[in-house]
Amino acid sequence: MKNTYVAKLTFDSVKVGSGLDAALKKKRHEVIDEISASGLKGRGGAGFPTGVKWNLTASAAADEKFVVCNADEGEPGTFKDRVLMTKYADLLFEGMTIAAYAIGASRGYLYLRGEYEYLRKGLEEVLEKRRKAKLLGPKGKGRDFSFDIEIRMGSGAYICGEETALIESMEGFRGEPRNRPPFPVDTGFYKRPTAVNNVETFLWAASIMSKGAKWFKAIGTERSAGLKIFSVSGDCDRPGVYEFPMGISVMQLLDKVGARNAKAVQIGGASGICVPTSEFNRKIAFEDISTGGSIIVFGPGRDMLHIAKNFLEFFVEESCGQCTPCRVGNAKLIEGVEMLEKGECSTDYLNELCKLGETMQLASKCGLGQSSPNAFLSIIKHFNKEIMGRCPAI
Ligand SMILES: Cc1cc2nc3c(=O)[nH]c(=O)nc-3n(C[C@H](O)[C@H](O)[C@H](O)COP(=O)(O)O)c2cc1C
Ligand code: SF4
Structure with a gap:
């Protein structure tokens, strides 16, 4: 973290508490409507609309529901969630609490990448602070529902970032993907409806509740709304964590990070695609090149x-x-x-x-x-x- 360059991010300007306050003034379905209207799509890579996911989880009939934050961050070249959890844990837990209110969940889990064990103490402290402030725990402070968050550790397996393998792992089984359907929104953790979202997705959800759906929707492209956090590494002058609007071209991004002679860029980590110079005018957006945020630059000398x-x-x-x-x-x-x-x-x-x-x-x-x-x-x-x-x- 000490050595990671972090650009100025929008989350710095979001007042902690303002998103949850705004959410609790609305009915549950109005919170989901606001998230849907913002056009927010999951930032973990697949780009599933967050409002749809929350709506499906909210509509599923069950005695208990769960919110899970996927902080497994195993994709090679991705380190933005580590930075986000270090700098904005309070806002992240606020985003999870907003999701819990919207879908009717009583418990939340943060599934933390095994290699990020060192972050756990700081995260636990933020959770404790929120409990003391009655923002977590039994009903209170404008909350007519009880909700608390627990941290569960991963053990360094990339596959446990896949949401059904993650759930298997949380249940104490070997982390292997389940057959789908049924999907976690319907049959997730202990067969209960479960909304699994990426760290960044929860942070945008809290920001949207604070700044409004229109603010988010006005940024980016028609099909890929808002801003995106990127982890940039490889052959460039300024590797680090950046925020850009969705729809930025590969060339524009390379310019910003000081990658002048790139021969190719791997977008989306190991599971992404390798883009050559002839395609640097393409857009980074769900409708063109989709990514969870990993950008690896390859200079002219690379084999x-x-x-x-x-x-x-x-x-x-x-x-x-x-x-x-x-x-x-x-x-x-x-x-x-x-x-x-x-x-x-x-x-x-x-x-x-x-x-x-x-x-x-x-x-x-x-x-x-x-x-x-x-x-x-x-x-x-x-x-x-x-x-x-x-x-x-x-
Ligand atoms: C092999 C594999 C690894 C994954 N790793 C992660 C991960 O580390 N973090 C993450 O948020 N999503 C990861 N995903 C995607 C999740 O399955 C899921 O789509 C995501 O957590 C949903 O959150 P979102 O809708 O907010 O993006 C992975 C998917 C696969 C197939
Ligand atoms: S073996 Fe099959 S289920 Fe396991 S990680 Fe590969 S694709 Fe997924």
Whole structure:
């Protein structure tokens, strides 16, 4: 944190307490209407509309409901949630409390990445402060519902960031994705309706309740409203945590972070896509290039095959092994990359590997396997000359 550059973020200007006060003056469904009107979509990567998620959880019939903050942050190149939890824990817990009010939840959980254990003490202190101020706990201070938040630790498995694997892990089982449907909004933690949202999503929800849906909706693009927090790393002058409006072009972003000679940018972490210079005019938005916020810049000297291999090694390590396309597919892709490195992969076999990657995208059970070939496929597509130069001539 000490060494991470953090740009000025909107959350600095949101008065803690103002969002919850505004929410509690509204009826539960009006809070959900406000979030829906803002156009807020989940900031964890998939971009599911937050208002829809909260509405589905609120409408599900059950004796108990839960709010879960996904703070697993395992995507390579992502560190914004770590910074957000360090700087804005109070506002984050306020966002979770607003969600609890809106959906009718009595308990909240923050699922914290195992490597962030050192953040736990500070987070617990903020929770205790909120309990003392009657902002958490039994009914009180304008709250006609009881709600408290508990921290649950992850253990360093990337797959536990996938919401159903996260729920399995919270229930004390091995972190493996569940079959969907049913979805957590209906059958989540202990089979109860559960709204799982990213750290940043809760912070925007609290900010929207404070500043109004219109403020958020006026920023960004028609289909991707608002602002987004990015973790920028790699070959640039100023790596760090930034806030930009949705719809910013790759080129504009690179300019702001001092990346002048980038050869490629990995957008969305290991599971994202590798964007070449010819596509730097594309937009970072749900309708074009979608991302949970990880931006890794590659300078002119980088070996693209080495990058593909590095991401594939990550997926071989992190696959939970439940389904064949992901378990076997990633191992086969890496074998192919090793053949390319030795100059032993024919163009025909490389084409077969690309078909395998497409099958993995379609047939894998969860988002990990579905997205694991993305970097490999986009590198083969956009850096064909560099890669094909390693195939033996026929
Ligand atoms: C393999 C994998 C890892 C994930 N890791 C995270 C994570 O660390 N944090 C996160 O918020 N979402 C992560 N997600 C997405 C979650 O499943 C879920 O969509 C998200 O927490 C929903 O929150 P949002 O709607 O606020 O984005 C991951 C998904 C997959 C497939
Ligand atoms: S796609 Fe991979 S991580 Fe997901 S269930 Fe299948 S083996 Fe597990």
